[in-house]
Amino acid sequence: MHAPATPDPIRVFLLDDHEMVRRGVRDLLDGEPGIEVVGEAADRREALARAPALRPHVALLDVRLGSGSPEGDHEGIEVCRELRARMPELACLMLTSFDDDEALFDAIMAGAAGYVLKQINGSDLVNAVRTVAAGASLLDPGATARVMARVRGDEDPVPPELARLSPREREILELIGEGLTNGQIARRLYLAEKTVKNRISSLLGKLGVGRRVQAAVLAEKLRHRAMEHDGPG
Missing domain, CATH: 1.10.10.10 (Winged helix-like DNA-binding domain superfamily/Winged helix DNA-binding domain)
Known part of the structure; x- marks a missing residue:
């Protein structure tokens, strides 16, 4: 009698310019059944060079790279846009320290599946990864509706x-x-x-x-x- 097949693990790629953040998230996710961190990067160049070859299901991307202030750029969102252009099936989960409505707008337009703050607790982050890996969105419907209205110019x-x-x-x-x-x-x-x-x-x-x-x-x-x-x- 054959043993039941085990589902393939959720393959996760990490992008964050802080090593300690990457290490903490990797340890958290690798300790969960059915989740495997297959690679990581500290900047945009590394992410675009490494991620496609690793074929992750979920990319956990820091919104701001190389900046510690709310006025920093949204380079992680550009990585989301570029990775999804190469891998349309990839679910990008944006991770940020700042509750920024402009970044939320940009993330939705880039095709992100979710947007969470770094203050999120560990179990909720694990649940967020599982949710977007399953094809669901973590973007609030009200926020998405506002973005669509903004695009159409009919707010x-x-x-x-x-x-x-x-x-x-x-x-x-x-x-x-x-x-x-x-x-x-x-x-x-x-x-x-x-x-x-x-x-x-x-x-x-x-x-x-x-x-x-x-x-x-x-x-x-x-x-x-x-x-x-x-x-x-």
Whole structure:
């Protein structure tokens, strides 16, 4: 009697200009059943030279290479674009230290399957790799819809209550309106819970309200306004 066939491991390629980050992610992923890190690179040139020959299923790519500030470039997103041009079946998971809406836009346009912050905990990163390897997207549908509207040039005017909020803060506000806790929002958006807490403090200040429940009431009003604008489905 033949032994049951074991599925092929998920082959992962890493790109990050910090050796300690690569080492930590490699140790994390290699310790998981069904995942194998097949290669790594520290810069764009190495990634484009090595990755295609290794035929990874998932490329875990640092958004910014050679920069430690939010103003740095998005070279990792260019690597995503170039690798997917050569390997359309490749799932690129963008990894960044900064919650940057412009980088999110660029990542979606480059064909990335997911976008997560480096503050993500280890088990969630493993789940993210498995999710994109299975062909699913980790990009928030609301963010994707905004990108498509931006491409078409038909974005609706932003209500004055939201004009001061970033797109990420608007997403968090919507989830507050749904009654989600900080921990639930963090898991939904693949953010660290501390990041969510800081974002909520920021959006409360921008909205001029002092309590979370006031933000939830505002979120509900905005949701009803959007439903009225869209009309019956």
